[in-house]
Amino acid sequence: MAEPPSGPPPASASSEQSRLKGHLGHLTRQEEAALTDFKKLSADQGLYRPETNTQRASHDDGTLVRYLRARKFVPQDALAQFKDTEKWRKDNNLDALYEKIDIQDYREARSVYPQWTGRRDRRGIPVYLYEVGKLDSKKMIAYSQATSKSKVKGPSPSRMLRLFALYENLTRFVMPLCSAVPGRPNPESPVDQSNNIVDISRVGLKQFWNLRNHMQDASQLATAHYPETLDRIFIIGAPSFFPTVWGWVKKWFDPITTSKIFILSQEQVKPTLSAFMDVSSIPKKYGGDLDFECGMMPSIDPDLRKCLEIKDAKLEELFLTGPTRWVDSEEGEMIALSVGSIDGKPHKEAVATMSSLAVRTATGSSMFQSQRSHPNFSATQLVSQPASQPTSAPQSRPQSKGMAMAQTQMQPHPPYTGQQDSQQLSQASQVQPPPPNAVQPGFQPPSQAPQLQPQQMPAPMGPSQQQMPPPSGPTQPATQSALQSAVAPESESTLPNGSVTKSQPASLDGTNEMQNGGAAPPKSITMPPPQLSRMETQYMTPATEPSELKHFQ
Numbered sequence: 001m002a003e004p005p006s007g008p009p010p011a012s013a014s015s016e017q018s019r020l021k022g023h024l025g026h027l028t029r030q031e032e033a034a035l036t037d038f039k040k041l042s043a044d045q046g047l048y049r050p051e052t053n054t055q056r057a058s059h060d061d062g063t064l065v066r067y068l069r070a071r072k073f074v075p076q077d078a079l080a081q082f083k084d085t086e087k088w089r090k091d092n093n094l095d096a097l098y099e100k101i102d103i104q105d106y107r108e109a110r111s112v113y114p115q116w117t118g119r120r121d122r123r124g125i126p127v128y129l130y131e132v133g134k135l136d137s138k139k140m141i142a143y144s145q146a147t148s149k150s151k152v153k154g155p156s157p158s159r160m161l162r163l164f165a166l167y168e169n170l171t172r173f174v175m176p177l178c179s180a181v182p183g184r185p186n187p188e189s190p191v192d193q194s195n196n197i198v199d200i201s202r203v204g205l206k207q208f209w210n211l212r213n214h215m216q217d218a219s220q221l222a223t224a225h226y227p228e229t230l231d232r233i234f235i236i237g238a239p240s241f242f243p244t245v246w247g248w249v250k251k252w253f254d255p256i257t258t259s260k261i262f263i264l265s266q267e268q269v270k271p272t273l274s275a276f277m278d279v280s281s282i283p284k285k286y287g288g289d290l291d292f293e294c295g296m297m298p299s300i301d302p303d304l305r306k307c308l309e310i311k312d313a314k315l316e317e318l319f320l321t322g323p324t325r326w327v328d329s330e331e332g333e334m335i336a337l338s339v340g341s342i343d344g345k346p347h348k349e350a351v352a353t354m355s356s357l358a359v360r361t362a363t364g365s366s367m368f369q370s371q372r373s374h375p376n377f378s379a380t381q382l383v384s385q386p387a388s389q390p391t392s393a394p395q396s397r398p399q400s401k402g403m404a405m406a407q408t409q410m411q412p413h414p415p416y417t418g419q420q421d422s423q424q425l426s427q428a429s430q431v432q433p434p435p436p437n438a439v440q441p442g443f444q445p446p447s448q449a450p451q452l453q454p455q456q457m458p459a460p461m462g463p464s465q466q467q468m469p470p471p472s473g474p475t476q477p478a479t480q481s482a483l484q485s486a487v488a489p490e491s492e493s494t495l496p497n498g499s500v501t502k503s504q505p506a507s508l509d510g511t512n513e514m515q516n517g518g519a520a521p522p523k524s525i526t527m528p529p530p531q532l533s534r535m536e537t538q539y540m541t542p543a544t545e546p547s548e549l550k551h552f553q
Contacts, residue, residue: 004246008272009232009262019123019231022069024062025188031073035061038068038075038082045079047086062190063171070227070256085225091155098168101161103322103340103347105150109162110321111295112143113218114196116174118298118320119281119290124184125231126174127195127277131294133202135211163217165323167226170194172325173336180334180354181303193231195276197286201237208245219252234272235263236286297321307355315351324351 020026027035042048042064049058064082071077089095114130121127143159150158171192178184178191200208222229242263250258264272270287281301282288292299298320300308310316318324318338329335334354340347 004238004243004250004261004263007262008264008268008275019125019193020186020189022065022073023189023192024065025186027065031068034068034073034075034078035065038064038078041075041079042082045083047079047083060190062192066192066228070254081224081227088225092161092164094164094168097161098165098172098323098325099339099348100346101165101323101340102150102344103318103342105146105162106165106323106340107321108143108146109166112139112214113163113166114198115294116170116194116298117281117283117290117292118300118304119277119292120178120181120184120191120301120304121195121277121281122185123276124178124181124186124191125193125195126170126178126191127197127281129283129292129294130196130198132198132200132207132211132215134294135214136207137210140211140214160217160221163221167221167229169323170229171226173323176326176334177304177336177354181307183303193229195231196233197236197273197283198233199236200239200242203237203239205239205241205245212248215249216252219257223252223254223257230257230260232276233261234269235261236269237266238263309353309355310351315349318349319351326354329353 022031039048039050043050048064049055051057064078067078067082067085068075071081112135114128117127117129119127147157147159147162150161156164174194175191179187184191253261262272270282273282273286273288279288281290283290283292285293290299297317300320310319315338319336322338323340324336324338326334327337335350336352336354338347338349338351
């Protein structure tokens with residue numbers, strides 16, 4: 001009998017380089033070619049509709065790349081799985097199911113499967129918790145009886161239809177939300193996976209046996225139709241008989257998924273989880289500070305919370321514990337739409353607004369990395385237009401009508417001082433000591449955007465220029481602020497256009513120099529004026545139906 005995997009993952013597993021391999025924005029030339037071939041094969045069979053000037057692509061690139069990763073970037077193999085999934089979705093009418101499922105039925109399903117804690121790990125991946133010990137026979141019998149009475153019918157069993165809705169929530173609500181958070185690591189890659197803490201302490205062999213079909217449903221569904229949505233599974237509290245259980249548990253997963261399962265001893269729990277996430281995001285019972293157990297409402301982390309506008313506690317409960325999806329408003333904002341049904345009546349209500357801050361202007365393009373590697377790439381191409389519009393490569397998804405209207409009414413905000421604009425600085429920070437944050441903590445964007453005037457890009461500063469003493473006189477434009485920052489302590493000043501400049505001292509040992517030409521990154525950051533409008537995210541937000549706009553009024 002094969003022994004179950006034990007011990008924590010290697011230290012390199014928690015690094016960005018490890019996670020980003022094979023992800024959008026970090027594909028090799030061969031993987032890019034495989035994605036192109038996969039799109040063509042899918043389009044030829046009517047499974048995929050490319051974007052046009054008037055219509056978005058039927059599937060975002062992040063979703064297609066997941067199928068390729070699951071099949072080792074062999075387009076024909078990915079096509080076979082993609083074709084099976086599209087047929088399965090059509091047979092079960094998945095889109096309508098998510099729109100019509102009874103919210104109480106959805107919450108009952110949520111109570112017996114992994115639940116999002118409301119937190120993310122250090123790489124921006126959502127963290128789920130599954131306390132198997134709470135699924136006693138009484139609870140599972142009640143759940144089974146409830147699913148048998150469900151009014152939602154389809155070719156699959158009722159218990160599976162509820163499970164489908166939970167996976168739809170992961171891909172249509174949680175992942176887009178985590179992808180849109182300003183300032184997260186590697187914004188060029190959408191968040192398309194989850195981390196799972198599975199607590200099997202106090203679970204007896206009989207309980208395992210009784211739950212085998214229940215847990216097998218979830219694992220096999222993910223493998224077949226939601227590929228590569230799992231980053232890690234940390235199993236905690238494994239009993240002494242677990243090697244016996246592992247013999248049939250491992251058959252639920254494919255080899256790639258099995259390699260992502262790690263069984264932790266009691267001594268390994270906190271050190272391992274701490275390597276992946278902040279202590280504030282680890283539940284208290286596992287050595288962290290987070291007050292969360294299964295059955296509770298997700299505890300949204302502060303970085304997410306400050307980007308969300310939720311009117312009251314009732315809407316927040318719908319937002320976090322019911323079927324929810326994101327749409328684009330006329331103003332280009334992300335709107336969380338609570339769907340489903342209540343007491344047999346269709347329900348659709350805007351429950352939250354995602355306020356993507358100014359950093360989205362610089363990080364909205366998933367094509368930026370391929371632009372940098374293009375032989376004709378020039379930094380001046382980016383600063384001559386809004387950073388959210390890639391110069392040569394198409395966007396990963398076409399703009400909504402509202403976003404297109406919004407961009408005709410606003411000019412690009414002033415660029416960072418120095419030779420790089422904010423998008424380039426974000427890219428460079430992946431391989432250099434991190435420069436100052438693009439958005440300072442506590443910055444709250446109001447709702448309307450002013451008319452901003454673009455600035456000319458200053459010439460690159462050499463080492464000799466960086467040692468110049470600060471010029472005298474009143475506050476100067478951002479170029480002089482960058483020179484002052486080389487010798488002055490951190491300071492803050494207001495520019496004539498209403499923006500705020502924060503500066504920090506330059507590195508004297510040269511460690512902050514960037515690789516392209518040896519020029520140091522800017523030490524002065526031109527903050528957006530307080531009236532900068534919110535920006536649209538570029539990943540996984542479904543197209544908005546015109547009939548839904550009434551819900552945003």
